[in-house]
Amino acid sequence: MPLEVTFLLVFGWFCCKSIAVPQKDKIYVTKGSEVILNCSNKTVNGIRWSRMLYGDHSRNFTIYTDGTSINPDIENKDRFKILKDKSRGKYQLIIRNISEYDEGEYRCSYFQDNIFSAYDVSLRITRYPSNIRFLNENKAFISGKEGSELTISCLVDSGDPPETLSLQSTDGLYIVGGPGRINHSLRLTYHSPRINFTCKAINRHMTVPLISKVQLVVKYKPRVRLKEGTQLTLKEGGPLVLTCNFSCYPDQHNISWHHPSYDVDESINIFRDIRMLEIYPVTKTHTGTFTCKVINEVGTGTARIYITVQYPPVVNIKVSRMDNILKLDCIPKGLPNIYTFEPWEHTSNTGQHIRFLNGDQNGSLILNQTKQESILQDTGIYICSVSNGITDRNDKLRQTKHTAISCKGPPIFGNKIQAVKYGTFAQTTILNFEVYSLEEVDMVIKDGFNQQKFVVSEIKEQNNISVVIHGRNIYVEGFNIKIKTKPLTGEDFGNYTATAVSHFGNTTYHFTLQSASLPLSPYNNLYRIIYQRYGSTIKLWTFSRHNARTTIVHALFDDTRDFILCTNVFKNKLGHSNFTEVLEVTTIDTSRLSGAYVSAILCAVCILTIFTVAVFHNKWGQQKVLPDKGKERRCRMKMEHKCNIGYQVG
Structure with missing residues (x-):
């Protein structure tokens, strides 16, 4: 270094009246580029450039130039150049092909108006920020439990010049910070279960920012809702369908239905996040609260519905x-x-x-x-x-x-009660009584003088009888009582009382016993047979005093004889009588009989019939026969299971 320059520097530091505070500036350049460091635009004396390395805490400056001279001892001195225009007051240091070695503090020092002044320039190589990221990120997700406090932190390896960080989210957040880090704290809620955050880093030398994205996922216990609401009314016998909707994060690991008294069948299907409970048929035992319970790692969620089952x-x-x-x-x-x-x-x-x-x-x-x-x-x-x-x-x-x-009251006589009963002189008589009672009864027969009369025996049988109950004829289980009398005398005919006696009371009714006889045997009967060819059906007409009856007997066959037993019966309240006749019928070929022959046979039968009617009418006309609607006349045949019919073959 020239001696004058050294002397000037020493003189400037120690002999000047004062020292001005250096002005500072900062310049960013890229590697390999060229930079011009300006010093002063005034005419000054003793100007020079010196440099202090970064990290040199001793604050020692190395002189690079003195006036227009480049210090020959500096490294890469060929990359440095001084431009000086004293008339215009310019003094510039040009550095070409900038490298990291050139970074540092450059000072331009000079004397002006006996004041030592300096201008400091910080030369920096531009570095872009890198490795932008979110703290606690896991595969582009950050998670936390609802109700907790969480800080979203975006980090970046800072560049030079320092970057600006911005953080924005899908729920409207936008904040600016940095360099190196930006934070945002929030309380996690179920209402914002998923929020997307975007972090950007940029400095003034960048045209495209660094970007990192993350999704905040809120872990929350299941939120459960029943589609049918909180109350439901059903009719017994119908179906019950409940739909359990729920949302949660993370997914559930257990879903169940509960009822206080009904054991819910767990064999139900899950469709995505919907679980259906189906019960058929519904009974009144299903009345009560059904609970859908969903569990995940955060907690348990439930929904309840009260079921009202209407039933008859x-x-x-x-x-x-x-x-x-x-x-x-x-x-x-x-x-x-x-x-x-x-x-x-x-x-x-x-x-x-x-x-x-x-x-x-x-x-x-x-x-x-x-x-x-x-x-x-x-x-x-x-x-x-x-x-x-x-x-x-x-x-x-x-x-x-x-x-x-069961009401314990006096007996009730049946509907067949008769005001008049009949008996036969010098013969025993059966008196029938029907009585309705809850317990066995005794019958007491008394005459008009209140004296018990002529009872020889009494037979009681339980049977269905007809009685009048509150004005309606119905059949009930009662007693059929048969009382057998001694042979009746003339004094036995008259008025009587019949009293049914039980522990719950007595019931009496009045009747009259009158004399009567059995009906006469049937008379005035005519059996007329019409013959036809063999293989035809025989029709038998029965005539009596009262009416006629036609009976189809059966079909006759060739060379056969039939014996037909016909019975006529008369019946009244005392008994019955009958008349029986046996007829023999032989099959013939009617085609061989002349019409005159057949007519003669019919005339003979008619004459015989008229004679028989006259005889019986004279003999029995004076005898009394009780009128009775129960008269019966029937022709019974063996082929109908009740008549004696003989059948012989040829």
Whole structure:
């Protein structure tokens, strides 16, 4: 270095009046480029360029130039050049083919107006930021649990000049920071389960920023909702379908249905995030709260629905007795519990309708049993009918319940009670009585003088009898009582009382015993046979005093004889009599008989018939026969299982 330059430098540092604070500037260049460092635009003395390396904490400067002279001791001195235009006050240091070695602090020092001044320039090689990233990133995702505090941090390896960082998100966030790092803190909520963040880094020498993206995923426990809502009303017997919708992150690892009293079948299908619970048929046991429970690693989510199952009433009957009052309470239990009661039905024990009875609005029926003679009539089946608008599985709207009621009252005589009974003089007679009673009864027969009469034996048989119950004729299980008398005398005919005696009371009715006889045997009978060819059907006409009857007997065959037993019967209340005749019929070929021959036979039969009628009419015309609608006349044949018919072949 020239001596004058060294002397000037020493003189400037130690002999000047004052030292001005250096001005500072910073210049960024790229590798291999050329840079011009300007010093002053004024005429100055003792100007020079010196350099301090980066990282040199001793602050030692190396002199690069003195005026227009380049220090020959510096490295790569050929890349340095001084441009000086004193008239214009310019003093420039030119550095060509910039490398990292050239970075540092350059100082231009000079004297001006006896003041030592300096101009510092920081020469930097431009470096772009790199390795932009999000802290705690895992495959472009950052996760956290709902309700927690989370900081989103974007990092970058800074460049030179320093970069500017920006952070924006899909939920409207936009912040600027850096260099090197930018942070954003937020509380995680279910309402923003997924947020996309974009971080950008750029400096003034970049045209395209560095970009990094990440998605914030909020882990939250299952949010569960039932498609059908929180309440549902169904009818018993129908289907129940519940749909459990849910969302969660991460995915569920367990889904289940629960009911306080019903064991839910877990063999149900899951379709994506929907689970269907199907129950058929629904019963009243399904009433209650169904819960869909979904579990993931964050927690448990549930949804509940209350199921109301409407069902037809289940009916019970409560029977209460107090003094002469019988009370029946119809007690239904169904849903809805608003009931419509139909009239009570009273039937016999065998199901025959007796009557309808109106109860009160609450379904109660009161029977006032103050009449002793009619208490037994209240015995039977009482049916309560009620509805609440819900049909059962058989689509039946009315539901019923029945109860059997036994009322201990006096016996009731059957409908076949007769005001007049008949007997035969000097013969025993059977007197028939039908009595309805809940227990065995005894019959007491008394005459007009209240004296028991002529009973020889008594036979009791249980049988279905017809009685009048509350004005209707029905059949009930009662007693058929047969009383056999001694041989009747003239004094035995007259008025009597028959009393049925039981522990629950007595019932009496009056009758008259009159004298009568058996009916006469049938008479005035004519059996007329019309012959036809063999293989034809025989028609038999039976004539009597009262009417005629035609009977088809059977078909005759060639060379056969038939024996036909025909019986005519008369019957009255004391018994019956009959007339029997056997006819022999032979098959002939009617084609061989002349018309005159057949006519002669018919005339003979007619004359014989007229004679027979006249004889019987004179003999029995004066005898009395009781009129009876029960007269019966029949022709019985063996081929119909009741007649004696002989059949012989040739």
